[in-house]
Structure formats: structure tokens, C-alpha cells
Amino acid sequence: MKKRKKKTQQVILRCPYCGRDARIRPASYVYGRDTIDPESFLYVCDGYPDTCDAYVGAHKESRLPKGTLANGRLRHKRILAHRALDALWKGGYLTRHSAYIWLQTKLCLREQDMHIAKFSDYYCDQTIQECNEFIKWHQESRKGEGKCA
Numbered sequence: 346m347k348k349r350k351k352k353t354q355q356v357i358l359r360c361p362y363c364g365r366d367a368r369i370r371p372a373s374y375v376y377g378r379d380t381i382d383p384e385s386f387l388y389v390c391d392g393y394p395d396t397c398d399a400y401v402g403a404h405k406e407s408r409l410p411k412g413t414l415a416n417g418r419l420r421h422k423r424i425l426a427h428r429a430l431d432a433l434w435k436g437g438y439l440t441r442h443s444a445y446i447w448l449q450t451k452l453c454l455r456e457q458d459m460h461i462a463k464f465s466d467y468y469c470d471q472t473i474q475e476c477n478e479f480i481k482w483h484q485e486s487r488k489g490e491g492k493c494a
């Protein structure tokens with residue numbers, strides 16, 4: 346019989362910015378003692394906070410990384426990309442599921458790569474651009490419908 350490890354799996358990531366290791370830490374390590382959720386964890390670069398500010402969230406259950414390490418600039422872009430994609434289903438253009446499928450097709454991504462937490466700067470930019478164009482196109486065609494009616 347296989348022995349199951351009782352401890353959660355230890356994963357060490359390599360920081361793409363400075364090449365150091367990134368290991369799991371409580372979120373309070375980055376966000377401070379007042380972190381709302383003591384159960385939340387991050388993978389933080391060993392260079393943090395002195396020389397590097399890269400980190401990424403961890404899944405609560407598995408404690409595995411949610412995506413790739415990101416510095417402040419990329420984290421901000423991922424937030425904007427999320428917001429742009431959310432606007433499609435929050436605006437009622439698509440369902441949430443179909444918005445993800447639509448973007449995955451647009452960006453030619455495999456299903457396992459269709460996670461904004463894994464996106465590079467490039468894919469974030471593409472996401473924002475495609476989503477904005479989608480909404481613009483729909484708004485214009487709605488206007489057009491109005492004229493005809």
C-alpha cells in the first residue's frame with residue numbers, strides 16, 4: 346500500500362524575474378498582520394521585499410500555486426484583464442462560461458492555460474483589447490438595431 350504524505354506538498358517555484366526560489370508563506374507575509382483571511386497563502390520570491398516583489402496566490406485546498414509568479418506591474422495587468430473579461434458576462438453579453446471559452450478561442454490557448462493567473466503581459470494586453478473590442482462591437486450593433494426599428 347502506498348503511504349500518503351500527511352503534510353501538504355511542498356512546491357518551490359523559480360522566480361522568473363530574479364531567478365531566486367519562491368516558497369509558500371502566509372498571506373500576512375506580504376499583506377501584513379491584518380490580513381483578513383489567515384487561511385490564505387502566497388508563493389513569495391525569496392528576494393521579497395528587498396530586491397524583488399514577485400508573488401502569486403496559492404489554492405486554499407491544495408496549497409498549490411494558482412499561476413505563475415508576477416511582479417507588481419503584471420499583477421496589476423492581470424487585475425485589469427480579469428475586469429475586462431468580467432465585463433462581458435456582467436454586462437450580459439455572454440454567460441461567464443461562454444466568455445471564458447470565447448477568450449480561450451480568441452487567444453488560441455489550451456484549456457489548462459486559460460487562467461488569467463498564468464497570463465503573461467502579452468496575454469493580459471490581448472485579453473483587454475479583445476474584450477474591449479467585443480463590447481464596442483456589440484454596443485455599435487445594438488445602436489444599429491435601434492435605428493432600423
Ligand SMILES: [Zn+2]
Pocket residue numbers: 360361362363364365390391392393397398399
Ligand atoms: Zn524574484
